[in-house]
Amino acid sequence: MAVKVNVEHVDFWYGDLHALKDLTFDVPEKSITALIGPSGCGKTTFLKLMNRMNDFIPGTRATGKLIYHDRNIISYDVDVVELRMKIGMVFQKPNPFPKSVYENVIYGPKRHGVKRKADLDLLVEKSLRQASLWDEAKDILNRSAMTLSGGQQQRLCIARCLAMEPDVLLMDEPTSALDPTSTQFIEDLLVRLKEDYTILIVTHNMQQAARISEKTAFFLLGEVIEFGDTREIFLNAKNPTTERYISGRFG
Amino acid sequence: MPRTGEITFRKRSANGTRIQETLIRWVLLACASISVLTTIAVVGTLFEESFAFFRVVPLSEFLFGTQWTPTLLPRHFGILPLLAGTLMIALTSSLIAIPFGLGSAVYLSEYAPRKVRRVLKPILEILAGIPSIVFGFFALTFITPILQRLIPSTQVFNALSAGLAVGIMIIPLVASISEDAMAAVPDSMRKGAFALGATRMEVTTGIVIPAAISGIGASFILAVSRAIGETMIVAIAAGQSPVLTGNPLNSIQTMTGFMVNLSLGDIQQGTIEYKTVFAVGSMLFLMTFAMNLMARLTIRRYKEARK
Ligand SMILES: Nc1ncnc2c1ncn2[C@@H]1O[C@H](COP(=O)(O)OP(=O)(O)OP(=O)(O)O)[C@@H](O)[C@H]1O
Ligand SMILES: [Mg+2]
Numbered sequence: 395m396a397v398k399v400n401v402e403h404v405d406f407w408y409g410d411l412h413a414l415k416d417l418t419f420d421v422p423e424k425s426i427t428a429l430i431g432p433s434g435c436g437k438t439t440f441l442k443l444m445n446r447m448n449d450f451i452p453g454t455r456a457t458g459k460l461i462y463h464d465r466n467i468i469s470y471d472v473d474v475v476e477l478r479m480k481i482g483m484v485f486q487k488p489n490p491f492p493k494s495v496y497e498n499v500i501y502g503p504k505r506h507g508v509k510r511k512a513d514l515d516l517l518v519e520k521s522l523r524q525a526s527l528w529d530e531a532k533d534i535l536n537r538s539a540m541t542l543s544g545g546q547q548q549r550l551c552i553a554r555c556l557a558m559e560p561d562v563l564l565m566d567e568p569t570s571a572l573d574p575t576s577t578q579f580i581e582d583l584l585v586r587l588k589e590d591y592t593i594l595i596v597t598h599n600m601q602q603a604a605r606i607s608e609k610t611a612f613f614l615l616g617e618v619i620e621f622g623d624t625r626e627i628f629l630n631a632k633n634p635t636t637e638r639y640i641s642g643r644f645g
Numbered sequence: 646m647p648r649t650g651e652i653t654f655r656k657r658s659a660n661g662t663r664i665q666e667t668l669i670r671w672v673l674l675a676c677a678s679i680s681v682l683t684t685i686a687v688v689g690t691l692f693e694e695s696f697a698f699f700r701v702v703p704l705s706e707f708l709f710g711t712q713w714t715p716t717l718l719p720r721h722f723g724i725l726p727l728l729a730g731t732l733m734i735a736l737t738s739s740l741i742a743i744p745f746g747l748g749s750a751v752y753l754s755e756y757a758p759r760k761v762r763r764v765l766k767p768i769l770e771i772l773a774g775i776p777s778i779v780f781g782f783f784a785l786t787f788i789t790p791i792l793q794r795l796i797p798s799t800q801v802f803n804a805l806s807a808g809l810a811v812g813i814m815i816i817p818l819v820a821s822i823s824e825d826a827m828a829a830v831p832d833s834m835r836k837g838a839f840a841l842g843a844t845r846m847e848v849t850t851g852i853v854i855p856a857a858i859s860g861i862g863a864s865f866i867l868a869v870s871r872a873i874g875e876t877m878i879v880a881i882a883a884g885q886s887p888v889l890t891g892n893p894l895n896s897i898q899t900m901t902g903f904m905v906n907l908s909l910g911d912i913q914q915g916t917i918e919y920k921t922v923f924a925v926g927s928m929l930f931l932m933t934f935a936m937n938l939m940a941r942l943t944i945r946r947y948k949e950a951r952k
Pocket of ligand 2: 437438439486566
């Protein structure tokens with residue numbers, strides 16, 4: 395598998411808090427990489443570093459290399475607007491805009507040049523179908539997204555992200571607010587999407603990681619304790635802590 | 646000394662507590678009543694004297710007449726010149742206060758680093774506390790001379806200078822209310838837009854302002870109503886000429902300007918001049934009341950839309 399992102403000796407600080415410590419691993423393209431680990435170990439921090447969403451937090455600092463298409467994502471001269479169009483993100487908590495369902499989906503594409511109504515209509519249907527929201531949403535496209543249920547909102551945020559047709563998808567526990575059926579749909583979706591996309595997904599659901607991912611990174615206290623093939627890690631982890639965490643005997 | 650974990654309750658008679666609570670309730674109600682009763686009394690007087698006025702002057706003359714000479718013979722009671730003066734002040738001041746107020750709000754809420762914001766916001770609020778008479782003299786002694794240098798035909802007392810000063814005075818009002826509305830937009834929405842590759846300006850115009858639009862709209866309405874009611878600045882700087890003019894460089898008179906002017910002279914209770922003040926006051930009251938009602942309605946609609 396070709397490599398999409400090289401993570402080389404990445405360190406990250408929130409002020410004095412050393413949140414990521416010397417991360418080094420390769421994210422393969424057109425595949426799913428699962429980020430697992432206990433709460434507060436730096437998974438979201440790492441994800442947000444990938445599309446520079448940490449820039450908004452004052453007092454943060456990053457060193458090392460995150461090589462993506464021969465550029466270091468961490469360096470100052472990266473055009474973050476362009477970067478974020480290529481590297482899309484679905485947040486841990488659903489955050490739809492207080493606009494209609496339709497406008498939520500077309501927010502990104504419209505900003506970047508898709509103007510024709512017919513194109514936008516197609517894009518809306520396609521994205522909502524991918525996020526398995528179309529059947530529920532097709533009759534309420536003009537309703538405010540704020541009136542959707544939490545799970546529907548999260549699928550809308552996924553659709554909104556897919557409408558940008560990004561290159562890399564960052565997903566922070568995308569299914570933690572979803573019912574089993576939608577979760578199943580989203581998992582199926584991710585498996586289909588990895589034909590074209592590179593996906594990084596944070597999950598607390600070990601079965602989910604095992605089911606859909608090729609690679610797994612186990613985070614612990616800001617370090618990646620173990621990185622490798624998901625099968626390998628789940629069947630015989632080299633590190634005993636990883637093994638304990640995966641089998642639910644952690645802590 | 647009580648041991649830890651042991652709490653002692655003061656014994657109270659259930660009856661005593663009830664009497665105390667009832668007493669407190671009545672005292673508080675009395676406090677709240679004072680402002681309500683005063684309002685009713687003021688509005689009552691206003692309307693009573695106005696009715697007396699309209700027994701002498703026909704409503705149609707008052708509303709549609711173009712001459713205002715209530716103290717000179719022959720008397721004319723057409724309010725249009727005063728209304729035009731008031732609207733001219735409201736318009737010029739809005740043209741200043743709305744863009745600058747909204748600009749300040751956007752800067753404070755979306756662009757300013759936290760430290761800058763912490764310093765600027767209180768300064769803005771201090772500005773809101775400057776007495777309007779200060780702005781009146783500022784208009785007369787600072788703005789007017791500048792206008793006269795730029796455009797020599799400018800009169801000493803003129804609508805533009807007063808309007809600009811009113812506008813500057815209400816910038817903080819617009820800025821503060823709009824900023825509150827924008828700051829109330831959850832940060833997660835901004836982050837969602839940023840993550841889709843939006844620029845800060847796009848996030849501001851496409852997400853934050855629409856989400857806060859009712860609060861922003863309410864601030865505009867309140868600003869205009871404040872400008873309509875402003876008295877001191879116009880009394881000092883706008884002049885005392887109740888004539889219909891479209892030229893903001895001329896001396897004008899506003900409704901409030903007329904009222905303060907007449908009240909300063911000694912007018913006899915019961916005379917037509919006396920009643921005129923109340924008729925104009927009623928008109929002013931109805932206008933600002935309507936504006937405030939509109940502001941309230943937009944805020945309510947905004948709260949409902951957010952549910
Ligand atoms: N904005 C911030 N400012 C300061 N510290 C932060 C900030 N965000 C996160 N942290 C700290 O960084 C560490 C890693 O947080 P992070 O959100 O990456 O954890 P996580 O692995 O995503 O946890 P969870 O599984 O609970 O979502 C935590 O100790 C957290 O307290
Ligand atoms: Mg997290």
